[in-house]
Amino acid sequence: MKIAVVYHSGYGHTAEQAKAVVKGIQAIAGAEPVLISTNDIDKHWQDLEQSAAIIFGAPTYMGSVSAEFKKFMDASSKIWGEQKWANKLAAGFTNSASQSGDKLNTLVTLAIFAAQHSMLWIGLGLMPGNNNSKGSVEDLNRLGCFLGAMAQSNADQGPEHGPTKSDLKTAEHLGKRVAEFAKKLA
Numbered sequence: 001m002k003i004a005v006v007y008h009s010g011y012g013h014t015a016e017q018a019k020a021v022v023k024g025i026q027a028i029a030g031a032e033p034v035l036i037s038t039n040d041i042d043k044h045w046q047d048l049e050q051s052a053a054i055i056f057g058a059p060t061y062m063g064s065v066s067a068e069f070k071k072f073m074d075a076s077s078k079i080w081g082e083q084k085w086a087n088k089l090a091a092g093f094t095n096s097a098s099q100s101g102d103k104l105n106t107l108v109t110l111a112i113f114a115a116q117h118s119m120l121w122i123g124l125g126l127m128p129g130n131n132n133s134k135g136s137v138e139d140l141n142r143l144g145c146f147l148g149a150m151a152q153s154n155a156d157q158g159p160e161h162g163p164t165k166s167d168l169k170t171a172e173h174l175g176k177r178v179a180e181f182a183k184k185l186a
C-alpha cells in the first residue's frame with residue numbers, strides 16, 4: 001500500500017517535516033511511503049496514481065503555498081480532468097518562520113486542491129497543545145491546528161535547528177494517522 005508524500009522545500013525545513021511524515025507512515029505495517037520532492041515530480045506521476053493516499057506539504061511563502069508547489073498543483077490539472085485521484089485519501093502539512101505566519105491559508109489551499117481532485121481529506125486528529133497553564137512548546141500540535149500539521153522554523157537558522165521536535169512529532173502523527181486510515185479502507 002503506497003502512500004505518497006509530495007512536498008516542496010526551498011531551504012530544507014519543510015523537507016525535515018516531510019521526513020517526519022514518512023517516519024509516521026513507516027510505523028504502520030504494510031504501508032510503503034514514497035517521498036517525492038516537487039523538483040522530481042515528472043518521474044513520479046505514476047507513483048501518485050498508484051498511491052492509496054497523497055500527503056501534500058509546502059512551506060508557507062507570502063501567506064500561501066510556495067510557487068514551486070503551486071506549479072505542481074497546476075501541472076496536476078490533466079489528472080484532475082480525468083479525476084484519477086478521486087477517492088484517494090489526502091492530508092497536508094506546512095512550515096513557516098512565524099508562529100502563525102498565515103500558515104492556515106496554506107493548509108486551506110491544500111484542502112481545496114484535494115477537494116478539486118475529489119480526494120478525502122484527513123485532518124490532524126489531535127487536540128491543540130500549549131493552550132493552557134500546564135501546556136508547553138513540547139506539546140504535540142503546539143501551534144493548535146485541526147486541518148493539518150503545522151511547523152515553525154526560525155528564519156535565521158538552518159534545517160538542522162528546526163522545525164522543533166514537537167512539530168516533527170506532530171508531522172509524524174499525521175503520517176501515521178493517514179496510513180492507519182488507508183489500511184482500514186484497503
Ligand SMILES: Cc1cc2nc3c(=O)[nH]c(=O)nc-3n(C[C@H](O)[C@H](O)[C@H](O)COP(=O)(O)O)c2cc1C
Binds near residue numbers: 015060061064098154
Ligand atoms: C519567499 C518567502 C516568503 C515567505 N513568506 C512567509 C510567510 O508568509 N509567513 C511566514 O511565517 N514565513 C514566511 N517565510 C519563511 C519561510 O516559511 C521559512 O523560512 C520556512 O522555514 C522555509 O521553509 P523551507 O526551508 O522548506 O523552504 C517566507 C520565506 C520566503 C523565502
